[in-house]
Amino acid sequence: MMKKKSSFSTQGQRGDIGDLEIYRMLPNRYADAVGPFVFLDHIVPTIRTTINKGGTGAHPHRGIATLTYILDGEDEHFDSAGNYALVHSGGVQWMNAGNGIIHDETLNYDSLTDSRLVHALQFWINLPSVIKAGKPAYLAVEGDAVPRKELPDRKGWIKVIAGEFEELRSAIPDYSEQFLYHIHLEADAVFEIVFESETEVAVYLPELPGVINDEKFNAGDFIEFDRKAGIMELHNNNQKACDVIVFGGAPYREPIFAEGPFVMNSKVDTAIAYRDFYNGDYGTIDYEKQRAAARG
Template sequence: MKKKTSFSTKGVRADIGDLTIYRILANRYADAVGPFVFLDHIAPKVHLSSLKSGTGAHPHRGIATLSYIIEGEDEHFDSAGNYAKVYSGGVQWMKAGNGIIHDETLNIDSQTDSNRTHAFQFWINLPSKNKAEKPEYLAIQSDEVPQKQLPNDSGWIKVIAGSYEDLKSIIPNYSKQFLYHIQVEAGKEFSISIDEKIEVAAFLTTKSTILNDSEFQAGDFVEFDRNAGEIVIENKWYEANDIILFGGEPYTEPIVAEGPFVMNSPAEIAGAYSDFYAGKYGKIKDRKGKA
């Protein structure tokens, strides 16, 4: 049985510097999909020259951030001393835990001739017991992201988080979660089964797509019902088409979000701000070790 659509919606513009950004989640219909409480789509863009676009140094607490760089180069600094660059196809994952300051900048990929950027940033809500843990960090390059071909030459699937069949991401799971990048070839289709009560949504990156017999447009965020069933992706285009599919088990604890913090109560939000202003999250050091 095919799953039914609960709703579809578009993102809201939230540009930063030279980057065109659409805030997809939270939206007017949903505050979360499984453990995912935030999604920004950094839309595909061609740049005439090198750029350095980012939010600047800022704190987080209570979540893990996940940046998936489809095209471009993402540079990461944080107050736990982590530094790395990932390139097109790579992933930056950071567990903020009990508090961290980080800075990410997106640029064109210095390893290729491409002058395009295209990326996603997710926030993954942590269970309350994990919000008090120390920060952690992973830089995952493109060739480290699990990937496999789909049956009948239908395309491929990348497992950014969670697992699919024999593929498993190295990103830790604090609850049942999955984040897939699926490419379906022209004239092909792909079907995936979703368990009962699992929350799941699709984001259509650049082209319209048929999901369970209904056509949705590029830039649409589509959420499905909680019943067990299939999601069938049909590509009627003359070239390959991409979608992002993500979700997981419902987050059952209270959610209180304010600014860069996602906690379980207003008191914990106040504590997150208090600790930040008291300097307990540390300072970012540059590549030369200077604060």
């Protein structure tokens, strides 16, 4: 089987929030989506010495599921459907916005460890039109519940954040074919994945360079590949361990109209989403009530 060819590579656009340094990787100047994924922000490693208790700002969503993967730190989630959770390093916060929700997330250093490091990835997963009008849903997954396996010959490990890989299966719901892998490669390790025809797949190198199918890429590169069936060979040519994010899935076949926090299938749907939000239909967040309920 042939190795897949890269279609493009690009670096992200910076867009910080408060003291968090953030790079917008998707959408970019070449692509609006990779499979069902329409958004990727990288919150780069940041040392935080104080706890942010004020949140990053409540805001609405409709038509998507948000997925925050916390590599380091802890993420506190609130939403107007009454969901609350505090998830720590290695965990995932997933929320289906359905027909409209308001949520707020706050990234802080992990209160369970001595580390002051904050590092995360946030994805938006576009929902099929038949799901966009459904009820919101929510799932919190702590790090020790994320499916993980060691790679052969002590090459590293793979975590399945969404979708499946071999016998591993994520608890995150699938509404279409999707996969999101965190692959940790030891120095000079090589690992291969085979993808079927028509599958859209991208790779993100968050911190270190790497070689993919014999092509060298830089740290911070976002790379999309062709849709032909083929092999993806990941080679960590660094002198220390490297992390690789691989994600994608089946092409999204419906129209995509993204504006602000809403991703819908037409301009009319987007206008309705804004109207309903301004009418107060998405509800409100009761921060203290949700925190108190979690404490029991």
